[in-house]
Amino acid sequence: MEGVGKMILRARTADLFNSDKINGFRKNNSETNMKELELGRLILDSYPRRLVFELTNLCNLNCIMCGRNDSYFEPTVFDVNWIDKLQDALEHIEEVTLMGWGEPTVHPKFTEILERLDRHGVRKYFCTNGMRLEELREAIFKHKVDIIAVSVDGADAETNNSIREGSDFNRIISSLKSIVEEKRSKNLNHPYMNFVFTAMRSNFHQIPDMVRLAHEVGMEEVKVVYLTAFSGRMLDETLYNCQDEVKSIFDKAERLSEELGIKLKLPHLQGEDIAGAKPHKDCYAAWRDLFLGSDGYIRPCMSTPIKMFNVNDYKNFADMWNSKEYADFRRWVNNDEGMPVSCKTCYQSSYANWNNMSSFIQIGNDFSPEWGSEAAVSKE
Numbered sequence: 117m118e119g120v121g122k123m124i125l126r127a128r129t130a131d132l133f134n135s136d137k138i139n140g141f142r143k144n145n146s147e148t149n150m151k152e153l154e155l156g157r158l159i160l161d162s163y164p165r166r167l168v169f170e171l172t173n174l175c176n177l178n179c180i181m182c183g184r185n186d187s188y189f190e191p192t193v194f195d196v197n198w199i200d201k202l203q204d205a206l207e208h209i210e211e212v213t214l215m216g217w218g219e220p221t222v223h224p225k226f227t228e229i230l231e232r233l234d235r236h237g238v239r240k241y242f243c244t245n246g247m248r249l250e251e252l253r254e255a256i257f258k259h260k261v262d263i264i265a266v267s268v269d270g271a272d273a274e275t276n277n278s279i280r281e282g283s284d285f286n287r288i289i290s291s292l293k294s295i296v297e298e299k300r301s302k303n304l305n306h307p308y309m310n311f312v313f314t315a316m317r318s319n320f321h322q323i324p325d326m327v328r329l330a331h332e333v334g335m336e337e338v339k340v341v342y343l344t345a346f347s348g349r350m351l352d353e354t355l356y357n358c359q360d361e362v363k364s365i366f367d368k369a370e371r372l373s374e375e376l377g378i379k380l381k382l383p384h385l386q387g388e389d390i391a392g393a394k395p396h397k398d399c400y401a402a403w404r405d406l407f408l409g410s411d412g413y414i415r416p417c418m419s420t421p422i423k424m425f426n427v428n429d430y431k432n433f434a435d436m437w438n439s440k441e442y443a444d445f446r447r448w449v450n451n452d453e454g455m456p457v458s459c460k461t462c463y464q465s466s467y468a469n470w471n472n473m474s475s476f477i478q479i480g481n482d483f484s485p486e487w488g489s490e491a492a493v494s495k496e
Contacts, residue, residue, distance in 0.1 A: 123373045125381045132165055132404075133239065133263055133308070138210045145208045153403040156450075158443040160403065163208040163433075168407040169194055170216025170418060171223040173487060177245050177282040179269070181314060181353065183484055184217065186346040190487035192411040196225050199232055204433045205406070206236040215243035215265075216410060216418050217484065221252060230259040243267065243312065245280065246288035253295055256307060264307045265339070266292065269314050271325035279319065289333060296334035310337035310379075316353040320362065323369045330378045337379035338369075341465040346478050356476035359386040384470045391469035395452060396462035402446045406437065411487055416445055419464035421485045422456060458482060 138146060149162035171194040175184065199206070206212075212233050214220040221244050223229065233240050241263035249256075249266075256264070266288065270276030273285035292309065299307070313319075313326050326338045345354045355362055366382055373380035384390065391397045401407070401417045409415055413423040414436070424441040436442075448454040461474035461481050468475040 123377065123379050124370050125379065126384055132210055133241070138239075142208060142210055146210060149403060153400050156446070157403075158446045159438045163205050164404055164406045164437065165209055166211045166213060166405045167202060167205060167209055168213045168215065168405055168418070169220075169229075170218070170408065170410045171214055171220040171226065171229070172218040172410045173216065174222055175219040175245075176222050176247055177219065177280050179280045179283075181279070181316065181343050181345075181350055183344075183346040183478075187484045188486065189217070190411075192409070192487055194223060194229075194408075194410045195412065196229060196232070198408060198412070198427055199229070201427055202406075202408075202433055205437075206233075206238060209238060211239040211241055211262075213241040213243070218410065219245055219247075221248040227252070227255045227259075230255055230261065234259040239263070241265070245283060246291060247283065249288065249291035250294065253291070253298065256295065257298065257302070257304075261307045264295075264309045265312050266309065266335075267312045267314070268326070268329075269316075270319055271322040271329050275319055275322060279314075279316075289329075292333050292335065300334075308337075309335045310339055310381075311335060312339045312341065314343050315340050315355060315362075316343040316350075317355065317358075318353060320355060320365055323365050324372050327369050327372045327376060327378050327380060331376040335378070337381065338373070339381040340369075340383060342383050342470065342476060344463045344476060344478055346483055348479060351477065351479070354476045356386065356473055362386075383465065386470050386476075389470040391471065393471070394469055395455065395460040395472070396464075396469050397467045399449045399459070399462075399467045401464075401467070402442060402449060409485065411485075413485070414441075415485060416449070417464055417467075419462070419483075420456075420458045421482045422458060423485055 145162050146165050149165050152160050152162055173189050173192050220226065220242050230240060239262045243265040246266045268276055269279040276285040277283050311326055311330055323340055330338050342355055343353055345351050363385055369380055407415050407417055408427055412427050414425055414427060416422055425439065430436040430439060449459055462468045463475050463478055
């Protein structure tokens with residue numbers, strides 16, 4: 117991973133969070149998976165290293181920049197019985213991440229899902245807007261959640277709450293401090309916690325303040341992602357062609373993160389992305405991850421309209437993981453000529469090429485899946 121100093125991280129690699137959850141056959145699987153990724157194999161002997169579950173596309177906030185405002189969303193909720201369908205994979209993978217187009221903690225069985233995952237000894241990671249953290253604090257420790265990413269888009273209540281309608285900055289910070297206090301009192305190193313900050317014209321100057329806030333609260337990291345505009349209403353908020361201003365703020369945040377010992381993950385500056393002239397950075401999602409949407413469809417990642425197949429279309433995980441749909445996607449995702457249209461305009465924060473306008477501006481693009489009222493019905 118390319119770094120600027122020990123605390124600054126830029127380009128993502130195929131690695132996941134390092135923890136003691138990876139050992140024995142899980143370690144062997146991950147090593148095999150890495151080799152198969154490097155070789156570009158289409159049919160894999162290994163299992164994925166991570167399962168990503170979109171628990172719902174519902175949300176308890178209305179953030180001004182969210183693509184939910186610019187796409188049709190038929191409400192969908194993850195069926196906990198799908199976990200049984202993936203039982204074989206759960207014995208081999210490192211991590212389950214709970215994130216997607218909605219707020220995972222509003223799933224009515226969120227605590228049960230944490231408990232079920234804990235039985236498998238996998239690393240548990242969820243992304244949240246933070247509004248239910250206090251209610252979930254007991255479950256976080258009881259079921260040994262390893263990583264929590266908290267989306268906050270301002271270093272003060274006025275900025276955050278104006279961007280994230282329905283959010284309560286002070287409530288979120290209070291909840292985080294309570295978790296940190298309990299974590300320290302129990303002498304635990306989990307959950308690892310980071311802020312995720314969407315940088316836009318109206319708030320990017322607060323990135324150094326987010327580093328200070330993370331230090332004050334007891335968080336380990338601040339991750340910055342650029343705003344992607346999905347419609348004209350957010351066009352003036354994008355940081356496209358603002359690289360000089362962005363660099364100045366990034367430089368201040370980098371110096372502060374080194375001083376305070378807070379990890380800082382930053383996107384590449386426009387014009388300096390390692391992807392060069394490619395449509396996107398080399399993508400490893402179809403080798404490392406399996407993404408299951410809240411509507412029961414397997415997609416390559418959350419930031420694409422592509423639905424490969426329904427979770428019930430295959431009888432077992434092996435057939436699903438090495439299906440024709442997956443093999444075809446692996447064949448074309450990093451081929452500039454053959455890749456799907458939505459991949460050519462990738463805006464996924466890990467893989468997007470931030471030299472390209474389409475990473476910042478998705479106006480007119482098919483950027484999200486269509487949620488219909490159809491249930492996850494098997495074709496068998």
